[in-house]
Amino acid sequence: MTVRVQSDTFDAGVELNAFAQGRRDIGAIVSFTGVVRDTDNTLQEMLIEHYPGMTERAIKEIVKTAIERWNLADALVIHRFGALKPGAPIMMVATASAHRAAAFEAADFLMDYLKSRAPFWKKEITKDGAHWVDAKEQDEDALKRW
Amino acid sequence: MTVRVQSDTFDAGVELNAFAQGRRDIGAIVSFTGVVRDTDNTLQEMLIEHYPGMTERAIKEIVKTAIERWNLADALVIHRFGALKPGAPIMMVATASAHRAAAFEAADFLMDYLKSRAPFWKKEITKDGAHWVDAKEQDEDALKRW
Amino acid sequence: MNIVYFAWVRERIGIPQEQVETNAQTVQELVEELKAREERYAAAFADISALRVALDQELAEFDAPIAGVSEIAFFPPMTGG
């Protein structure tokens, strides 16, 4: 298991290649990369606040649950905090498993839990001001799938 | 859309980083990498046969369907043929979208279709002989989800 | 007892953390105490359903007892990922 909470950026390709290297029991690797989106070309910066201490602990618990439930060979979570520019990577999840269904489901599960249960809060700084991103009801509902 | 059918290997990390670069409307990127698995340490080689001409056409059709159905910003499929060693990458799918649900579902859909509708056949060469990999009923059933 | 605030809860209250002495038995009672103190607390805790609470860095409910807890955190629903 790899869990990193950091302000530094990361290279998703390098992380994907380093993940779960050299094991012969892995047939499927799924990765998710979250990127700062700016469809309307109005975003100047995204600020991500977190709860130091609780963050890593909460993520490790979620990852441990996923590894056990889907019998994963390995799992990775990287999540950034601080000031991020449009196009920058926010976070990444990767799962490795013998078969593809487990890798897909576990990555989907991890994303749902990170969205609503890991202590991060996003604030968008636009030309017109700053506002905290609202949690979506659908994100909370998504947890009921599991 | 990027579709490549090749005997050469590929670097999943490099492909992931090159995929969907420089667009501001993307918030979510999902990748799947299939790897030659050898849990029992008996596999010498995996031979992948394909139907030149039909292969690229069939994959492009599947990718086009996925891009339209999930309104993807972009999608990538790389699939190898020929002789592959244990641990080698077989294929890769990547999807890019504004939101994560679309990227996950589309990647899952593409995998299901590539498994059962793209003209590839796998043969395993082990110490004890060679055998064609049987299609699994669950792979055919998986298509009914979509 | 240490109380920590995050996101717009922190902004409304104006400080990231503080030490408080309290006789409150539950989170809910502590919230009522704080609301009675000053307008900025009343503003931050106006709608409890829009808030989450963690006791010693574990998510909890507002009716949870707080005896023995050393750190209470208040924050809006998380928006990670």
Next chain:
Amino acid sequence: MNIVYFAWVRERIGIPQEQVETNAQTVQELVEELKAREERYAAAFADISALRVALDQELAEFDAPIAGVSEIAFFPPMTGG
């Protein structure tokens, strides 16, 4: 008409492709013709439910008409991905 074979169908028949002249109206009729020719065809086409067919590189059914088709492919269910 060009017929191509893949995977174990190719191995059983012993060649990757061949040209055939036929008056068959459907894939099914062509299969019956081939089976009657030689034992290796009978072996390859013994269980039609274990086979798939493509007409001019598009998946098709065994009762599909083959008039105007220039390439027919026979192969087991695909195992890509």
